[in-house]
Amino acid sequence: xxxxxxxxxxxxxxxxxxxxxxxxxxxxxxxxxxxxxxxxxxxxxxxxxxxxxxxxxxxxxxxxxxxxxxxxxxxxxxxxxxxxxxxxxxxxxxxxxxxxxxxxxxxxxxxxxxxxxxxxxxxxxxxxxxxxxxxxxxxxxxxxxxxxxxxxxxxxxxxxxxxxxxxxxxxxxxxxxxxxxxxxxxxxxxxxxxxxxxxxxxxxxxxxxxxxxxxxxxxxxxxxxxxxxxxxxxxxxxxxxxxxxxxxxxxxxxxxxxxxxxxxxxxxxxxxxxxxxxxxxxxxxxxxxxxxxxxxxxxxxxxxxxxxxxxxxxxxxxxxxxxxxxxxxxxxxxxxxxxxxxxxxxxxxxxxxxxxxxxxxxxxxxxxxxxxxxxxxxxxxxxxxxxxxxxxxxxxxxxxxxxxxxxxxxxxxxxxxxxxxxxxxxxxxxxxxxxxxxxxxxxxxxxxxxxxxxxxxxxxxxxxxxxxxxxxxxxxxxxxxxxxxxxxxxxxxxxxxxxxxxxxxxxxxxxxxxxxxxxxxxxxxxxxxxxxxxxxxxxxxxxxxxxxxxxxxxxxxxxxxxxx
Numbered sequence: 001x002x003x004x005x006x007x008x009x010x011x012x013x014x015x016x017x018x019x020x021x022x023x024x025x026x027x028x029x030x031x032x033x034x035x036x037x038x039x040x041x042x043x044x045x046x047x048x049x050x051x052x053x054x055x056x057x058x059x060x061x062x063x064x065x066x067x068x069x070x071x072x073x074x075x076x077x078x079x080x081x082x083x084x085x086x087x088x089x090x091x092x093x094x095x096x097x098x099x100x101x102x103x104x105x106x107x108x109x110x111x112x113x114x115x116x117x118x119x120x121x122x123x124x125x126x127x128x129x130x131x132x133x134x135x136x137x138x139x140x141x142x143x144x145x146x147x148x149x150x151x152x153x154x155x156x157x158x159x160x161x162x163x164x165x166x167x168x169x170x171x172x173x174x175x176x177x178x179x180x181x182x183x184x185x186x187x188x189x190x191x192x193x194x195x196x197x198x199x200x201x202x203x204x205x206x207x208x209x210x211x212x213x214x215x216x217x218x219x220x221x222x223x224x225x226x227x228x229x230x231x232x233x234x235x236x237x238x239x240x241x242x243x244x245x246x247x248x249x250x251x252x253x254x255x256x257x258x259x260x261x262x263x264x265x266x267x268x269x270x271x272x273x274x275x276x277x278x279x280x281x282x283x284x285x286x287x288x289x290x291x292x293x294x295x296x297x298x299x300x301x302x303x304x305x306x307x308x309x310x311x312x313x314x315x316x317x318x319x320x321x322x323x324x325x326x327x328x329x330x331x332x333x334x335x336x337x338x339x340x341x342x343x344x345x346x347x348x349x350x351x352x353x354x355x356x357x358x359x360x361x362x363x364x365x366x367x368x369x370x371x372x373x374x375x376x377x378x379x380x381x382x383x384x385x386x387x388x389x390x391x392x393x394x395x396x397x398x399x400x401x402x403x404x405x406x407x408x409x410x411x412x413x414x415x416x417x418x419x420x421x422x423x424x425x426x427x428x429x430x431x432x433x434x435x436x437x438x439x440x441x442x443x444x445x446x447x448x449x450x451x452x453x454x455x456x457x458x459x460x461x462x463x464x465x466x467x468x469x470x471x472x473x474x475x476x477x478x479x480x481x482x483x484x485x486x487x488x489x490x491x492x493x494x495x496x497x498x499x500x501x502x503x504x505x506x507x508x509x510x511x512x513x514x515x516x517x518x519x520x521x522x523x524x525x526x527x528x529x530x531x532x533x534x535x536x537x538x539x540x541x542x543x544x545x546x547x548x549x550x551x552x553x554x555x556x557x558x559x560x561x562x563x564x
Contacts, residue, residue, distance in 0.1 A: 001057060002045055004038035006144050012378075015045045021147065022185065028150050029181050036144040040121070047419070056141055058115045058124065060188060063096075063135040064145065066104040067320065074171035076283060080134050081105040082168060083235040091232055093193060097186030098162045100174050102152035103324055106145070106159070107135075110189045114196040125444065127199050131232035133291050137444055142332055142378050149181055154323040161186055218244050218308060220295035229263035233291075235274060238263070240291050242278040252279050284309050288479065293441070298434055306479050332378055333446060335483065337543075340375045341558050347540050351446070351481045354474040354514055358488050358505045359521035360495050364530065365487050366451050367396065367554040368521060372485075373424060373449065374400050379483070381447040382440060383426045386455025390428045393451075397421050399553045432457045433472050440480055448476065451487040453511070466507040470514040486511070502536040512536070523549070530556065 002015040005024055016024070018041055028035035040056035063084065067077040081098065088096050088109060097108040113127055124139040138145070146152065146159050157178040166174060214222040221244040224237055238259060245255045252275070259271050285292055287306035302308040335349040349355055359365035366388070373381050374397065385393040398409050401420040409416070425443070430436055433456065440448060450456060450473065458468045466488070477484040488511060494504035500520035502512045512518060517537045523530040528551065533544030547556045 001041040001043060001059075003041055004144065005147075006036040007033055015042065025147050025149050026183070028147070032151060034153055035147040035150045037147050038141075039139060039143050039145055040118075040141060043117075056118050056121065058111050058118065061109050061111060061113075061124075061128070062138075062145060063107040063109070063128065063132050064101070064104065064138050065107070065135055066324070073320070075281075077104050078171055078174070079277070080236060080239070081107065084132060084134060085167060087232060087235060092195070094189055095164075098167050099148055099186075100157075100160045100162055100178050101146055102155045102157040102159060102178065103320070108186055108188075110192050112192060112195055113199045114194040115199070122443075123199060129290075129294075130230075131198065133233045133294065134236045136290075140380070140444065144332070148185060149183060151181070158182070160184075214297075214299075216299050216301050217248070218302070219297040219300040220292045221245075223295040223297065224291070225258070225262055229266065234263055234266065236291060238271070238274050239278050239283065240285050240289065242275050243283050243285055246279050246282075247284065252276070255279065306475070335372065335376050335379070340372075341545055342560065343543050343545070345541055345543075347534070347537075347543060349483055349485075349517060351483055352478050353483055353516040354470070354477045355483065355485045356488055356505065356511055356515040356518045357485060357521070358490050358500060358518065358535075360490055360525070362525045363521050363523050364549045364554070364556070365521050367400070367549070368530075368532065368556055369449060369451065369485060369487060370397055370554065371400055371556050373397075373447070374420060376447075377420060377423050379423065379446040380444065381424050381449060382430075382436075382443070382445045383424055383449045383451065384430060384436070384455070385426055385428045385451055386431055387452050388428075390426045393426055393428075394421075396554050397424065397426075400555055403553050403555060405552045431455055433476070437476055437480070440476070440482065445482060447483045447485065449485045449487070453486045453488050454506075464507045466505070466511045470511040474514040486515075500533075500535060504535075529559075532556075 001018045003018045003021060004013070004015050005021070006012055006014070007028065021037060025035060039062060040058055043055055043057065065077060065081050065084065067073045081104075084107060085096055085098060088094060088107070092109070092112055094109060094112070099106045099108070115124055118124070121139050121141060125137050128135055128139065129137065148159050148161065151158050157175060158181050160174075160178040160182060161184040162174065162177075166177065214226070221241055225241060230237065241259065241262070242255055245258065246252075250258075256268075256272060256275050259275060260268060263271065286309035287293060287296070287302055292308075297303065333351055337343060337347040337349075338345070357365050357369055370383075370393075373379075373383065383393065395406060395409055398404070398416060398418075398421070399406065402409070402416065404412070425445075430439060436448070453469055453473070454465060456465075456469055458465055458472075470486075473484050473486055476482070489506045490500065490504045491506045494500060497504070500522055502518050503509060504520065505511050515536070517540070518535040519532065520535045521530055521532050528549045530547050530549050531544060532547055534540070534542035536542070546559045548559055549556055
């Protein structure tokens with residue numbers, strides 16, 4: 001079996017036998033460098049980093065519980081980790097190995113769900129989400145995780161194995177241990193009971209009464225209460241319910257009475273302990289919380305703006321959030337144009353950003369965006385083809401990927417490889433914002449492309465659709481922490497001008513104001529020369545390049561510095 005090893009977030013695509021991980025970790029310690037490894041094992045070395053065509057194997061499940069964006073975040077993430085630890089011991093009869101990751105915690109357990117060899121990994125995410133809802137959704141074939149006993153250069157702390165006694169100590173004591181490297185490795189559990197029947201199955205609910213009649217105030221928590229206590233997630237759900245009930249003005253005694261009924265099989269002393277702790281600490285959860293967002297309902301007062309708790313951070317909270325952002329593997333979540341074009345500097349499109357691409361009709365704005373999506377093949381993409389048919393859009397993706405004419409695609413259709421496009425899904429009828437948001441959450445996309453923005457539905461009565469849609473697309477980028485690329489037509493006035501600027505888009509200035517980056521493509525419809533330029537960017541230096549647009553295969557070739 002092979003494992004992908006990554007140093008310092010760079011040089012993706014290096015695979016080595018899994019037996020070398022400990023040796024590589026020791027080398028990383030000597031070099032004082034960061035080291036990451038893939039979550040899955042590979043029977044054969046994948047041909048691409050996207051790894052979409054590779055069967056993978058999961059010998060251990062790693063539950064990643066990150067520090068929450070809240071006051072007392074260190075205490076909260078430790079408390080949740082402790083409760084997941086206790087629940088695993090109680091429900092599955094095994095003792096997890098726990099590492100402090102530098103920001104949160106990693107719990108290692110054997111493959112108790114008997115996943116075995118996998119071609120498609122969503123079953124892992126669905127199962128973990130059902131039984132361990134506080135753990136992050138991390139299981140795709142390209143994801144990497146920090147290796148044990150290696151340094152986090154942003155925090156200066158090491159990923160450190162904890163004993164049970166250390167796990168139940170304090171955040172400050174745990175961080176003190178993580179200041180120095182160790183060579184302590186956990187021993188994988190080899191004898192354990194498997195539960196294949198729990199794999200991605202419907203949740204097992206404990207009967208309870210009474211239910212509560214839902215109203216538009218924090219509807220998600222009402223749905224959670226009515227569903228009843230669920231094995232494996234009872235504690236984490238109770239934390240959220242207590243917090244929501246406290247914020248609704250229900251007294252401590254009333255909350256306990258409601259939760260006794262909600263979880264009738266649980267000892268009252270255990271309920272009291274959880275409720276008292278949460279109530280007295282004043283913990284609050286926002287609409288972005290993974291448990292609350294799971295039960296999100298469009299009837300809720302907070303549904304549109306997702307502002308049940310306003311995100312206001314102290315300087316310390318802001319720094320920790322920024323450090324966490326820097327720790328991400330940039331290849332797996334961002335677009336750096338310096339990887340595909342020869343530029344004088346890096347230029348990134350990052351999660352949370354809304355990007356606008358404008359150009360005259362028939363200049364190739366859709367084709368250029370399709371070129372980007374093909375090249376950034378580690379980013380799982382939902383492409384909404386709202387102007388062209390999905391069949392035509394897919395054929396053009398094939399042409400770009402293989403460099404073929406449409407006739408060559410037709411002649412070789414049965415033997416063409418779709419490996420370069422495995423990260424892309426196409427839809428032509430998913431055009432309502434609520435449905436788009438829900439589907440992105442379910443499939444964990446990293447990029448949303450809307451081609452074109454005018455094709456989306458809106459319930460707004462505004463005369464200009466862009467005035468209503470642009471803020472919603474920016475909200476989706478922010479709330480889901482993804483890249484949103486919107487393709488948009490230019491105005492009639494702009495089409496008569498020789499140059500584009502940030503105000504050239506059709507309609508009001510709503511899109512330009514909300515967009516983090518705006519690209520313009522200029523050229524003559526009768527020719528193939530195109531100028532691609534950044535018309536505006538909030539946090540990057542702009543650039544412009546000249547490219548040749550090939551009408552045969554829809555590829556764009558940079559004229560200076562790019563080899564065909």
